[in-house]
Amino acid sequence: MSRLLHPFSYASKAEADYINIVSGEGVVLTADDGKQYIDGIGSLWLCQVGHGRREIIDAITTQLNQLATYNIFDPMTNNVAAEAADLIAEKSPHPDGRVFLGCSGSEAIDTALKISRMIQQRRGAGDKQIILRRTRGYHGTNFGGTSAQGIEGNREGWGDLVPHFIEVPSDDLEAAARVFSEHGPQIAAVITEPIQGAGGVHMPPDGYLEGMRRLCDQHNSLLIFDEVICGFGRTGSWFASQTFDVTPDMITFAKGVTSGYMPVSGVIMSKQVAAELEQPGLKLMHGYTYSGHPACVAAAIANINVIEADGLVDRSHHVGAEFEKGFSAMAADGMIESYRGTAGIWAAELGHDALPIRDRMLELGVIVRPIGTSLAVCPPLTISDAEIAQMIEAMATALNELAPERTSA
Numbered sequence: 570m571s572r573l574l575h576p577f578s579y580a581s582k583a584e585a586d587y588i589n590i591v592s593g594e595g596v597v598l599t600a601d602d603g604k605q606y607i608d609g610i611g612s613l614w615l616c617q618v619g620h621g622r623r624e625i626i627d628a629i630t631t632q633l634n635q636l637a638t639y640n641i642f643d644p645m646t647n648n649v650a651a652e653a654a655d656l657i658a659e660k661s662p663h664p665d666g667r668v669f670l671g672c673s674g675s676e677a678i679d680t681a682l683k684i685s686r687m688i689q690q691r692r693g694a695g696d697k698q699i700i701l702r703r704t705r706g707y708h709g710t711n712f713g714g715t716s717a718q719g720i721e722g723n724r725e726g727w728g729d730l731v732p733h734f735i736e737v738p739s740d741d742l743e744a745a746a747r748v749f750s751e752h753g754p755q756i757a758a759v760i761t762e763p764i765q766g767a768g769g770v771h772m773p774p775d776g777y778l779e780g781m782r783r784l785c786d787q788h789n790s791l792l793i794f795d796e797v798i799c800g801f802g803r804t805g806s807w808f809a810s811q812t813f814d815v816t817p818d819m820i821t822f823a824k825g826v827t828s829g830y831m832p833v834s835g836v837i838m839s840k841q842v843a844a845e846l847e848q849p850g851l852k853l854m855h856g857y858t859y860s861g862h863p864a865c866v867a868a869a870i871a872n873i874n875v876i877e878a879d880g881l882v883d884r885s886h887h888v889g890a891e892f893e894k895g896f897s898a899m900a901a902d903g904m905i906e907s908y909r910g911t912a913g914i915w916a917a918e919l920g921h922d923a924l925p926i927r928d929r930m931l932e933l934g935v936i937v938r939p940i941g942t943s944l945a946v947c948p949p950l951t952i953s954d955a956e957i958a959q960m961i962e963a964m965a966t967a968l969n970e971l972a973p974e975r976t977s978a
């Protein structure tokens with residue numbers, strides 16, 4: 570038995586039973602047995618630019634050669650971290666805001682939750698501590714993110730979580746309004762993914778995000794968009810806040826900021842939130858050893874430049890149109906019940922357990938992610954039409970073989 574303990578996995582499973590990925594180029598991964606796979610989920614919803622991009626690898630290598638590591642706790646800084654923060658802010662709806670850096674989405678979430686409570690404390694609203702979360706929301710697995718999760722199974726079994734979280738049903742703005750009318754003076758913030766990703770790729774109902782913005786404004790609560798999946802071109806704009814034209818007070822990001830080449834995450838704060846932190850004499854008593862890690866943020870800068878140079882934000886619309894074509898044909902044939910998503914993130918609703926279909930698709934050389942009765946796709950935005958067609962064909966083959974009663978419907 571290997572000593573490696575895998576995340577979200579059965580510790581009893583033998584290391585030899587895992588698929589051992591040894592290399593990647595473009596959208597194609599190769600395992601140790603030589604078998605090739607289309608990376609239809611972009612590692613874990615993140616590899617916008619595809620694998621093996623020289624520009625990013627060279628930028629990381631250059632930075633490692635110059636300065637591999639150093640912290641940016643006061644009084645230190647490095648110009649790579651400052652440049653990355655500027656670049657990220659410029660692409661966001663808060664170009665004049667501030668950017669805090671971490672390594673994981675979970676760190677970004679905990680940072681945003683802590684800062685939202687800190688801001689309310691500083692405003693004198695000491696009992697404004699409640700965070701509203703949505704059913705199906707996924708916000709990482711640190712204690713803050715676990716408490717913010719709307720996926721029950723991920724919250725259970727850890728003992729007491731962080732207090733003062735209230736869950737609202739995902740798509741019910743009226744229910745959120747009722748919680749606000751009852752607890753408004755105590756609500757510090759709402760946290761939501763603009764498109765719920767790991768919970769099954771669920772689009773926000775029309776007017777939902779706008780409604781949350783309104784409720785937050787009415788009750789002096791902060792709106793946090795968790796764009797750990799949605800950011801960096803995934804939804805057709807740099808950020809989903811821009812896709813849906815709703816501006817939150819804070820945006821958490823990770824994943825696509827480096828396409829996964831190095832671990833970087835962070836929180837973008839509005840000018841107003843930043844102004845509260847910029848009060849003279851106020852010291853931020855929060856941070857991570859690897860905040861602004863030079864080799865990591867060098868990957869972010871290079872990755873953002875690749876997304877720009879390759880026009881991948883625009884290209885995500887084309888990718889979306891190709892998936893929609895494939896899924897609508899499968900729905901018309903009765904192979905899938907429905908589909909949902911936009912641009913570079915989609916789910917096909919099967920109406921039955923998706924795991925056996927995923928397993929068969931792996932045999933056919935295509936990686937997708939099963940979430941209950943749906944299959945999620947979130948590939949590199951560089952994916953070709955032929956590769957999308959190959960993914961759709963593998964899904965159709967697996968469904969034809971394993972769910973034949975649906976095809977004859």
Ligand SMILES: Cc1ncc(COP(=O)(O)O)c(C=O)c1O
Nearest residue numbers: 673674675707708709795797798
């Ligand atoms: C929306 C969202 N938030 C937070 C996280 C947590 O990120 P990490 O796994 O890097 O801690 C994830 C990870 O999938 C995510 O999808």
